[in-house]
Amino acid sequence: MTKHAVLAGAATTEPMIVMAAVEKWYGGFRALADINLTVRRGERIVLCGPSGSGKSTLIRCINHLEAYQKGEIRVGGTRLGDDGRSIEAVRREVGMVFQHFNLFPHMTVLENCMLAPMRALKLGRREAEATARGLLERVRILEQADKYPAQLSGGQQQRVAIARALCMRPSVMLFDEPTSALDPEMVKEVLDTMIALAGEGMTMICVTHEMGFARQVADRVIFMAEGSIVEEAPPDTFFTQPRHERTRKFLGEILRPH
Amino acid sequence: MNYVLDFTPVLDGLPDLLVGCLGTLLLALGGMAIAIVIGIGGVVLRDSRYKAVRWAVKGFVELIRNTPFLVQIYFIYFALPLAGMRLDPTPTAILALGINGGAYAIEIIRGGVQSISRGQVEAGLALGLHKGLVFRLIVLKPALRAVFPSLASQFILLTLTTSVASAISAFELTSVAQRIESESFRSFEVFGTITLLYLGISWLMMSFFSTISARFFSYPVK
Numbered sequence: 492m493t494k495h496a497v498l499a500g501a502a503t504t505e506p507m508i509v510m511a512a513v514e515k516w517y518g519g520f521r522a523l524a525d526i527n528l529t530v531r532r533g534e535r536i537v538l539c540g541p542s543g544s545g546k547s548t549l550i551r552c553i554n555h556l557e558a559y560q561k562g563e564i565r566v567g568g569t570r571l572g573d574d575g576r577s578i579e580a581v582r583r584e585v586g587m588v589f590q591h592f593n594l595f596p597h598m599t600v601l602e603n604c605m606l607a608p609m610r611a612l613k614l615g616r617r618e619a620e621a622t623a624r625g626l627l628e629r630v631r632i633l634e635q636a637d638k639y640p641a642q643l644s645g646g647q648q649q650r651v652a653i654a655r656a657l658c659m660r661p662s663v664m665l666f667d668e669p670t671s672a673l674d675p676e677m678v679k680e681v682l683d684t685m686i687a688l689a690g691e692g693m694t695m696i697c698v699t700h701e702m703g704f705a706r707q708v709a710d711r712v713i714f715m716a717e718g719s720i721v722e723e724a725p726p727d728t729f730f731t732q733p734r735h736e737r738t739r740k741f742l743g744e745i746l747r748p749h
Numbered sequence: 750m751n752y753v754l755d756f757t758p759v760l761d762g763l764p765d766l767l768v769g770c771l772g773t774l775l776l777a778l779g780g781m782a783i784a785i786v787i788g789i790g791g792v793v794l795r796d797s798r799y800k801a802v803r804w805a806v807k808g809f810v811e812l813i814r815n816t817p818f819l820v821q822i823y824f825i826y827f828a829l830p831l832a833g834m835r836l837d838p839t840p841t842a843i844l845a846l847g848i849n850g851g852a853y854a855i856e857i858i859r860g861g862v863q864s865i866s867r868g869q870v871e872a873g874l875a876l877g878l879h880k881g882l883v884f885r886l887i888v889l890k891p892a893l894r895a896v897f898p899s900l901a902s903q904f905i906l907l908t909l910t911t912s913v914a915s916a917i918s919a920f921e922l923t924s925v926a927q928r929i930e931s932e933s934f935r936s937f938e939v940f941g942t943i944t945l946l947y948l949g950i951s952w953l954m955m956s957f958f959s960t961i962s963a964r965f966f967s968y969p970v971k
């Protein structure tokens with residue numbers, strides 16, 4: 492398959508994530524207002540918006556790192572409630588990659604990748620190790636398997652973090668600014684890993700300001716401001732004909748050559 | 750001054766003193782084992798969702814840290830029989846040392862746990878591990894590493910505090926020394942000798958701690 496064929500609309504019609512009228516409050520502050528969003532299996536979403544607009548909050552509600560107060564979130568067939576059972580069921584389906592990698596410093600790369608499959612999925616050591624090695628290979632870092640996170644560069648750490656999340660065989664991957672803590676020369680290796688993942692049909696929501704990435708892989712770009720979804724469109728339309736003034740202003744700011 | 754040194758009673762008693770050293774080590778290691786269990790357990794309970802449990806832990810730490818150890822050990826020694834439990838002096842001393850060291854360990858380990866970034870916990874939760882596993886597998890080791898020097902010096906202190914257990918005649922170095930001293934009246938020689946022995950015990954403990962540190966906490970960090 493050519494890259495173009497892969498990236499053009501691998502999404503199915505089956506809804507993978509449904510957020511319906513979701514509201515999230517921090518005390519008296521409304522961080523998410525009436526969020527309605529359906530992500531289909533295989534769809535790639537890029538989420539952007541100014542700092543404080545609620546991008547992180549939105550994706551963190553999907554795996555219940557933040558509780559939401561109103562509306563409903565469904566992931567796969569599971570309705571995400573406040574009960575441990577539904578939360579754990581959803582978290583097994585949803586992988587997350589963080590801005591600061593959050594690898595476990597006291598475990599080797601391989602151990603980082605084997606921990607959750609063994610403890611949460613109760614896989615045997617042998618099976619967990621085979622899975623981990625396979626995925627480390629896929630993010631092209633298998634040769635570092637026995638090193639500790641502190642011995643790797645930022646880009647390498649982030650690729651390990653991606654592999655670690657993939658070891659749980661998730662159906663959805665959430666990325667929260669995965670490249671913004673990286674030195675410029677390491678951004679590409681992480682983006683390439685994400686592009687490859689997109690090419691394999693993974694359902695993805697990526698909070699990122701890498702607009703080249705958005706153009707290349709996104710099925711839809713979503714723009715948020717002040718806790719609401721302001722605009723969503725396929726990348727072509729989004730970048731060339733933004734409908735809202737807020738979006739134009741935002742694009743003007745981030746696309747301006749530095 | 751015409752005090753004439755006479756080490757004969759010390760030399761005669763040397764085998765007893767060395768066995769006393771073993772007694773001291775037994776009290777120290779037993780006390781430390783209990784203290785570390787209380788310390789880790791206390792940190793977990795300190796964040797319990799039940800207010801009563803959180804307050805019980807806080808109250809325990811306050812009580813132990815603001816009262817003299819000598820009083821604590823007497824209290825345990827004389828109160829336990831009233832509660833229908835008869836313990837010999839040595840187990841009583843181990844228990845008292847463990848309880849006392851545990852209260853300090855709670856505060857120290859809690860500091861370590863608080864130094865671990867929220868992102869570590871979130872990464873564990875996002876991987877589908879429940880809270881208890883996240884604490885045990887992800888938070889605990891780096892937290893202990895972060896406070897290991899404080900924990901080690903607290904445990905050296907605990908080791909030296911074993912000498913207070915002579916007050917209830919537990920078997921340890923100081924009580925052996927007191928017996929030799931009362932039989933020979935060679936106070937200077939006896940207590941001078943055990944001062945050096947305690948110094949040796951402390952050094953032994955320190956090298957024990959560095960071995961533990963090298964074995965468990967030597968992973969590289971940024």
Ligand SMILES: Nc1ncnc2c1ncn2[C@@H]1O[C@H](COP(=O)(O)OP(=O)(O)OP(=O)(O)O)[C@@H](O)[C@H]1O
Nearest residue numbers: 517518520522540541542543544545546547548549
């Ligand atoms: N734990 C919290 N307590 C109170 N307010 C919070 C908390 N976390 C986030 N907020 C607020 O919620 C709003 C949305 O935050 P969020 O982190 O989702 O923004 P963001 O779009 O991800 O921004 P950035 O681009 O800076 O990461 C912000 O105004 C923020 O101050």
Ligand SMILES: [Mg+2]
Nearest residue numbers: 546547548667
């Ligand atoms: Mg954010």
